Amino acid sequence: MTLVLDMLTTAAILYGVAAGLLIVFGVMKIINFAHGAFLTVGGYAALLVTHLGWNPWWSLPVAFAVGGACGAIVERLVMKPLYKRPLDAILATWGLAIVIGQCITLVFDRGVQFVQSPLTGAIDFLGISYSSYRLFVIPLSLAVVGLLGWMMNGSRLGLVTRAVIMNEDLARALGINTGMVRLATFSLGAGLAGLAGALITPLSSVDPNMGVPWLVNAFMIVMVSGVSLVSLGVACLVLGSAQVLVSTWANPILGGLTIVVLAAVILRVRPEGFARA
Amino acid sequence: MLVAPEVLPTYLVNTLIRAFLYAAVAITVDILWGFTGILTFGQSAFFGFGAYAAALVFTHAGFGPGLALIAFGVAIVGAMLLALLVGWFAFHPGASPLYGSVITLVLPIVVSQLLYSGGSFTGSSSGLSGFESFDLSLEAWFRIAGVFLIATTAGVWLFLRSDGGRILEAIRDNEQRCEYLGIDVSRVKILLMMACGAIASCAGFLFACVQMVVAPEYAGFAFGTELLMWVALGGRGTLIGPLIGTLLLDTSTSYLSGSLPFLWKLLSGLAFVVVIVALPQGLLPALASAIRRAWRRGAPASVAPTAEVELHSADPQPLAGLASAGRLALSVKDVHKRFGSLQVLRGIGFAVRPNELLSLIGPNGAGKTTLMRCIADGAERSSGTVRLNDHDIRHSSPAACVALGAGRKFQNANVFDSLTVAQSMRVARTRLKRPSLWRRERALALPTAALEVMRATGLDRQLHVASRDLSHGMKQALELAMVLALEPSVLLLDEPTAGLTKAERTLIGRILLDLTQSHTLCVLLVEHDLDFVHEISTRIIVLHQGQIVLDGSVEEVVNSDLVREIYAGAATPGAHG
Numbered sequence A: 001m002t003l004v005l006d007m008l009t010t011a012a013i014l015y016g017v018a019a020g021l022l023i024v025f026g027v028m029k030i031i032n033f034a035h036g037a038f039l040t041v042g043g044y045a046a047l048l049v050t051h052l053g054w055n056p057w058w059s060l061p062v063a064f065a066v067g068g069a070c071g072a073i074v075e076r077l078v079m080k081p082l083y084k085r086p087l088d089a090i091l092a093t094w095g096l097a098i099v100i101g102q103c104i105t106l107v108f109d110r111g112v113q114f115v116q117s118p119l120t121g122a123i124d125f126l127g128i129s130y131s132s133y134r135l136f137v138i139p140l141s142l143a144v145v146g147l148l149g150w151m152m153n154g155s156r157l158g159l160v161t162r163a164v165i166m167n168e169d170l171a172r173a174l175g176i177n178t179g180m181v182r183l184a185t186f187s188l189g190a191g192l193a194g195l196a197g198a199l200i201t202p203l204s205s206v207d208p209n210m211g212v213p214w215l216v217n218a219f220m221i222v223m224v225s226g227v228s229l230v231s232l233g234v235a236c237l238v239l240g241s242a243q244v245l246v247s248t249w250a251n252p253i254l255g256g257l258t259i260v261v262l263a264a265v266i267l268r269v270r271p272e273g274f275a276r277a
Numbered sequence B: 001m002l003v004a005p006e007v008l009p010t011y012l013v014n015t016l017i018r019a020f021l022y023a024a025v026a027i028t029v030d031i032l033w034g035f036t037g038i039l040t041f042g043q044s045a046f047f048g049f050g051a052y053a054a055a056l057v058f059t060h061a062g063f064g065p066g067l068a069l070i071a072f073g074v075a076i077v078g079a080m081l082l083a084l085l086v087g088w089f090a091f092h093p094g095a096s097p098l099y100g101s102v103i104t105l106v107l108p109i110v111v112s113q114l115l116y117s118g119g120s121f122t123g124s125s126s127g128l129s130g131f132e133s134f135d136l137s138l139e140a141w142f143r144i145a146g147v148f149l150i151a152t153t154a155g156v157w158l159f160l161r162s163d164g165g166r167i168l169e170a171i172r173d174n175e176q177r178c179e180y181l182g183i184d185v186s187r188v189k190i191l192l193m194m195a196c197g198a199i200a201s202c203a204g205f206l207f208a209c210v211q212m213v214v215a216p217e218y219a220g221f222a223f224g225t226e227l228l229m230w231v232a233l234g235g236r237g238t239l240i241g242p243l244i245g246t247l248l249l250d251t252s253t254s255y256l257s258g259s260l261p262f263l264w265k266l267l268s269g270l271a272f273v274v275v276i277v278a279l280p281q282g283l284l285p286a287l288a289s290a291i292r293r294a295w296r297r298g299a300p301a302s303v304a305p306t307a308e309v310e311l312h313s314a315d316p317q318p319l320a321g322l323a324s325a326g327r328l329a330l331s332v333k334d335v336h337k338r339f340g341s342l343q344v345l346r347g348i349g350f351a352v353r354p355n356e357l358l359s360l361i362g363p364n365g366a367g368k369t370t371l372m373r374c375i376a377d378g379a380e381r382s383s384g385t386v387r388l389n390d391h392d393i394r395h396s397s398p399a400a401c402v403a404l405g406a407g408r409k410f411q412n413a414n415v416f417d418s419l420t421v422a423q424s425m426r427v428a429r430t431r432l433k434r435p436s437l438w439r440r441e442r443a444l445a446l447p448t449a450a451l452e453v454m455r456a457t458g459l460d461r462q463l464h465v466a467s468r469d470l471s472h473g474m475k476q477a478l479e480l481a482m483v484l485a486l487e488p489s490v491l492l493l494d495e496p497t498a499g500l501t502k503a504e505r506t507l508i509g510r511i512l513l514d515l516t517q518s519h520t521l522c523v524l525l526v527e528h529d530l531d532f533v534h535e536i537s538t539r540i541i542v543l544h545q546g547q548i549v550l551d552g553s554v555e556e557v558v559n560s561d562l563v564r565e566i567y568a569g570a571a572t573p574g575a576h577g
Helices: A003-030 A035-052 A057-083 A086-108 A131-156 A156-166 A168-173 A178-199 A211-226 A229-249 A253-268 B009-034 B045-059 B067-089 B097-116 B139-161 B165-173 B174-182 B185-211 B223-235 B240-259 B261-278 B285-297 B368-376 B398-405 B419-427 B448-457 B474-483 B502-518 B530-536 B554-558 B560-568
Strands: A122-125 A130-133 B310-313 B330-339 B342-350 B357-361 B383-388 B406-409 B442-448 B490-494 B523-525 B539-544 B547-552
Touching: A003 A130, A003 A156, A003 A229, A003 B383, A003 B502, A035 A057, A035 A086, A035 A178, A035 A211, A035 B368, A057 A086, A057 A178, A057 B097, A057 B530, A086 A211, A086 B097, A086 B223, A086 B261, A086 B547, A122 A131, A130 A131, A131 A156, A131 A178, A131 A229, A131 B185, A156 A168, A156 A178, A156 B165, A211 A229, A211 A253, A211 B097, A229 A253, A229 B330, A229 B560, B009 B139, B009 B165, B009 B185, B009 B223, B009 B240, B045 B067, B045 B097, B045 B185, B067 B185, B097 B223, B139 B165, B165 B185, B165 B419, B174 B185, B174 B261, B174 B398, B174 B560, B223 B240, B223 B261, B223 B285, B240 B261, B261 B547, B310 B330, B310 B406, B310 B419, B330 B368, B342 B368, B342 B383, B357 B368, B357 B530, B368 B383, B368 B398, B368 B406, B368 B490, B368 B523, B383 B554, B398 B406, B398 B419, B398 B560, B406 B448, B406 B474, B419 B442, B419 B474, B442 B448, B448 B474, B448 B502, B474 B490, B474 B502, B474 B547, B490 B502, B502 B523, B523 B539, B530 B554, B539 B554, B547 B554
Parallel strands: B310 B442, B357 B523, B357 B539, B406 B490, B490 B523
Antiparallel strands: A122 A130, B330 B342, B330 B383, B539 B547
């Protein structure tokens, strides 16, 4: 039973981390390697909230706002000339990740620090005792899915965004300000990364390189899932569960490799991944 | 080189040895990324592989000349096998460039994590150190590393400027065109990966021998991206740029990271972003072009001097590699093509003998181009069979279809932008005449048909013009000449004369007619210009809504009411409403 809950919560966390990357990849066809750095920014935003002595619940909206603001600045300054060069965009965002990581190191020092959790202790759930914070991640991720799903499929912004995804030139010809859509998307993606960073910090700790392993896993999951929030969910569940199983029954280092290797093999056998599976 | 180690301070000599080895790895990154267009994060894994091959053997089996040789063999052969595995994943036919990069990213992560989890065998996170190695002075190592770097650079330089090296640029420019010229792109990339892996592994082996310490970081993703940064800053696509970039950056890093630990990394990250965004060619080429501009201000840019190329006519080798010419050049049986629920081709069947010039006509959306695709690429059709020269194409790649005799010219001019006309033609001959991997040849032998097209359109006077600078019509002619250089027996032409003048069109029409009559060649032509079709065809097939509605002689078809109705849009035969 604990194992099942582990799988579900792992999938939920992965979903939170990968959602922002997927949004940016879907709309802009760009892999944002600074995603991990935005995640770190979110983690430090949460740390700041702890230092200021605010209620830990504040860390989530603060991290989202800080991440989003960073994303907006980066989009304007760096991303604009790179839309026609997607492979270069990977490199430029990776360079950005280094810059952001070093800025954080200069301000906060390179040591590992801890953040106060908004929910502590364990609760009894279906007869077993389980970390209440980890359980809380599941409804939160579901809320993110719901909100994103509504935004993409139920709102005018989503309609415009989907138009840009399908045919950007036509969308521009119809008078849609595609530049604004890109700005909003990139900013939203970065904000989600920040939120995810704040979300995972109570489970582990904060350090300037905390984003890197998450980035790689999220990247592979997005590759496998294609451009759909539903298939992203499937990918997170399947790969997250595999990771938990391997970590439990083999060893944690191999567990850390599970997502990466499995995703590479899935894509080799089935290039479209989980899309329309 | 000889006196340097005696006069330089020990710390600098030590740093330079490392920088020399790193630079050799950076050159392999440059071959893959700068010249071939494969963004790779994974060369560090090969470096780490070579280093651990030495360290593991020397730690666990001891040191000796024989053991060192074994370790070296393991480093080279193992790295090549690893590259083969990576290439099998990354470059399978149909893999996107992004997927290839994903795999090169996975590689260093997997390798370094395995090293971390190796326990006392690999030394886990602290790595291996204190093993015995060659008892050589620092000065000797300096010379060995220097010679290794010079030899690598010279070898790579020779290869890149040779005729074989042009294939890499052709792949970077236009992979699809390469496939349709019969070049097995996946195979070329895998072989290249293996060679680059071996060089990087060799550098790693030397590194372990000099430093007598290895750690998982040397095989990791961070080092892999650092290599990319050096190459990008120095100038991808040049040989000297990454070399100087690596030497300068690695040496300055080891000096400055002591005094300004975080700031130095911050600044180099910032420089990297700025270069990628603003100067994608890198710092050195940007600097060089600025100097060149200042040097001859106002003077017209002189054309780079290139070796003179002499055109020859080649001995014909029709159907090279095929056991026998078939009775039928092409036969298509019950071919269907579906995109989801959309039926684009339904039950297409016809046969063409050699010496026929068959035109496919029909309104837009009739499925003409789709049919061409299904003949030249075995993976395209949904069902049915296609036989070229009595060989079933099954699900073969375009390159394999070329070997069976297909030659396809695309609807839009599809050429190699950065190659000159002469280089493009040589790449087109790759399948029939293996280019040298270290030499540039002067003579360029081409089949008569290709030569005729070049002469008729004036391409033979523009041999040193880059393809991207040609006019639209000339690009069309160049592509046609490249396809003819394949000596195909089934020539698939999708509107070959669009964008050409009336005079050029007539000439090409005459050449095509001549080809079908005097050589064993059949032509399948898609054309909109009915006058042109009328002039040169021996037979016409009319396609409408994915079906053959008419198949007959020129007179039959041109005078039929059906064709007039279709082109006037009056009737939709064979369908309701």
